[in-house]
Amino acid sequence: MIDASNDLYIRLVLLLSLAGVVATPWLVVRGVVLLLRTGNRRTTHTVVKGAVALTWACAIGMYTWGVLHLVLLDESNQARACEEALGPERAELVEGYEYQFMPLRFKCRVTGGQTFQAVVPGYVNPATGIFGVSAAALMLANTARSERKP
Numbered sequence: 001m002i003d004a005s006n007d008l009y010i011r012l013v014l015l016l017s018l019a020g021v022v023a024t025p026w027l028v029v030r031g032v033v034l035l036l037r038t039g040n041r042r043t044t045h046t047v048v049k050g051a052v053a054l055t056w057a058c059a060i061g062m063y064t065w066g067v068l069h070l071v072l073l074d075e076s077n078q079a080r081a082c083e084e085a086l087g088p089e090r091a092e093l094v095e096g097y098e099y100q101f102m103p104l105r106f107k108c109r110v111t112g113g114q115t116f117q118a119v120v121p122g123y124v125n126p127a128t129g130i131f132g133v134s135a136a137a138l139m140l141a142n143t144a145r146s147e148r149k150p
Helices: 008-035 044-071 075-086 124-148
Strands: 094-101 104-110 115-118
Touching (some): 044 104, 044 124, 104 124
């Protein structure tokens, strides 16, 4: 976990968001091009490669969506996010903030050491995980299938 007072988290959030914003559309285009191939160039291997690219695009895009929520956080937005997550009466107990990038989280740390999640939508990590595992499984299956063929 990275404490929010550190400048490293700013650089990491910006790098992750930039990488995701570039990689997601590239993978979408690559996947669509592979799926739309016709004639002799269209094989089962090519179609599965297209599906793999689109599935990776979904995983990376979903993770990037969560990271973009962190990009918008400055000092006042962090306090506001914790107030929304904890309620106004408990928001006064916030001592600090923590970021976690695997799984993606923003936590409000209160007196006593407890942490509460805020900002990153709850569906981001499960969806990223499902898409990532699906893409990896498709990729491994396609690689194993292509290695078996003469």
